[in-house]
Amino acid sequence: MKDPASWPGREEEKRRYLEHLNEAGDLRFQRFVSPITESVRQHFTPQHQGLDFGAGHAPVITHVLAGQGYDIAAYDPLFFDRPALLEKQYDYICSCEVIEHFHRPAASFALLSQLLKPSGMLLCMTELYHETIDFHRWNYKNDPTHVFIYHIKTIRYVADKYGFSSFYIDGRLVVFRR
Numbered sequence: 673m674k675d676p677a678s679w680p681g682r683e684e685e686k687r688r689y690l691e692h693l694n695e696a697g698d699l700r701f702q703r704f705v706s707p708i709t710e711s712v713r714q715h716f717t718p719q720h721q722g723l724d725f726g727a728g729h730a731p732v733i734t735h736v737l738a739g740q741g742y743d744i745a746a747y748d749p750l751f752f753d754r755p756a757l758l759e760k761q762y763d764y765i766c767s768c769e770v771i772e773h774f775h776r777p778a779a780s781f782a783l784l785s786q787l788l789k790p791s792g793m794l795l796c797m798t799e800l801y802h803e804t805i806d807f808h809r810w811n812y813k814n815d816p817t818h819v820f821i822y823h824i825k826t827i828r829y830v831a832d833k834y835g836f837s838s839f840y841i842d843g844r845l846v847v848f849r850r
Contacts, residue, residue: 673820676775680816685750685773694728696735707845708766708795709736715793718742720763723787726770727752733766761789768797772818778833785834785850794848798822800841822846 694701702709712722718741724734727746734746744766747757765784774780784794799812801823807813813821827846831839836848 676819678816682750685817694730694732696730696732698730698732701730701732702736705733705736705768705797707843708733708768708797711793711795711845711847712737712742712764712766713740716742716764721760723747723757723762723765725765725767725784725787726773733768758783758787760787762787762792763789764793764795766795770798771796771822772798772812772815772820774820777820777830781830781834785836788850790850792850794836794850796846796848797844798846799844800824800827800846 716722720743722737722742722744724731724737724744724746725748727734727748729748729751731746731748731752734744737744745754745757746752747754765787767784771777771780788794801807801810801813801821812818824841827839827841830836831848834848836850839846839848841847
């Protein structure tokens with residue numbers, strides 16, 4: 673975890689996210705999130721309810737899945753701040769390139785676990801640190817908004833601590849099951 677004194681403020685964080693030139697209709701962006709959208713399509717039907725948690729200013733996961741008839745809502749504390757969405761439960765929650773931004777990961781994972789229905793899935797994408805990475809040269813940790821870095825041991829801890837029955841990792845995709 674980065675020293676909280678070095679974390680960007682909320683407005684600085686928002687400016688940084690707006691620098692990402694992502695558009696929901698961008699096919700490259702859609703391919704990037706496809707590990708999540710494909711996994712949702714494999715495990716859920718359009719009748720299941722989903723949440724795109726940390727959707728950003730261009731909620732591509734919501735765009736792709738809603739375009740295929742899925743019932744999914746976008747939530748982001750900076751761009752789609754809809755607190756009522758955090759009072760429901762969901763069959764699946766997608767969180768692409770978000771968990772590394774959690775200022776309070778314990779509270780965030782507790783919330784995400786609470787928002788999942790029994791047998792629900794939390795589908796995350798992030799880059800996990802592993803011992804073959806040269807940490808000092810690793811660009812992922814250099815993003816000023818990445819305040820928490822994950823490792824396989826962290827994923828195991830999250831699964832155990834927050835009531836997930838299992839998890840699996842496939843590249844950048846981390847899936848927790850309730």
